[in-house]
Amino acid sequence: MKKYLLTFALGFVSLTSFAQSTYEKIMIEKIAKLETCKSVDDFQVLANDFDRIGKKEVKEWLPSYYAAFAYIQKGRLLMRDGKMTELSAQANIAEKYLDQAETIAGKDNSEIHLLKKMVFSLKMMENPAERYMTDGMKAMEELKLAEKLDPTNPRVTLIQAEDTYFTPEQYGGSKVKGLEQFKTALEKFNAFKPKTTLDPNWGKGEAEYFLSLDSKK
Structure with a gap:
């Protein structure tokens, strides 16, 4: 009887390991596609996946x-194309997924709060004059919380750099x-090691891109 129980236990472990490895394999494949998406449709397909x-x-x-993240990137592409009236719709969907992630991961997750910052920024950009004091303030709060939870998170510094770079000087920005x-963010990226192969590791290419623009001057 003990032999059968042991066989069953080993079989269960094997099935669990197989399921886990399949999940990781699929996730690695999909995460890699985040770097190659070029259109709104690409990000939508990936979000569905x-x-x-x-x-x-x-x-x-x-x-x-x-x-x-895919919905946020989709919104950022729409913003680049001047389709400002579509930003809140994308941000609201992203926010729903972040609520789901937070239910599982807990409220003390720097990566989730950083994406919440990006969500509120998208909402604000639909109408900055009206939404700065609401969504704009919430975005700042989420960014501060993301930094407090993990000061070493390079993506926090990256988004701070974006904000500073693109904000007009009369409002406190500076290229x-x-x-x-961006330089500080890159230093953090070079020292950063994600906890697992699936954990967030995006953003280094963007820091390098902006610094390469500066080097060409």
């Missing part, structure tokens, strides 16, 4: 996190200061 993964892996927070922050 992460949504399906999350519905199967209900105990994992990262599928919901990456679904939110010079922004570039200094």
Whole structure:
């Protein structure tokens, strides 16, 4: 009887390990695609993929996190193309996924709070004059919390650099200061090691891009 129980236990462990490795394999494949997406449709397809993964892996927070990130990136592309009236819709969907991720991961997750910052920034950009004191303030609060929870998080410094770089000088921005922050972000990226192969590790290429622009002057 003990032999059968042992065989069953080993079989169960093997099945669990196989399921876990399949999940990791799929996630690695989808996460890699975040770097190659070039269009709104690309990010939408990827967001749908992460949504399906999350519905199967209900105990994992990262599928919901990456679904939110895909919607945020989709919104940033729409903003680049001047489609400002569509930003809140994308941000609201991303926020829903972040709430799901937070339910699983807990409230003390720097990466989730950083994406919440980006969500509120998207909402604000739909109408900055009206929403700065609401969504703009919430974005700042989320960024401060993300930094407090993990001061070594290079993505926090990256988004701070973006804000500084693109904010007009009359409102406290500075391209010079922004570039200094991009340098700091890159230093943090070079020292950063994600906890697992699936944990957030995006952003280094963006810091390098802005610094390369400066070097060409």
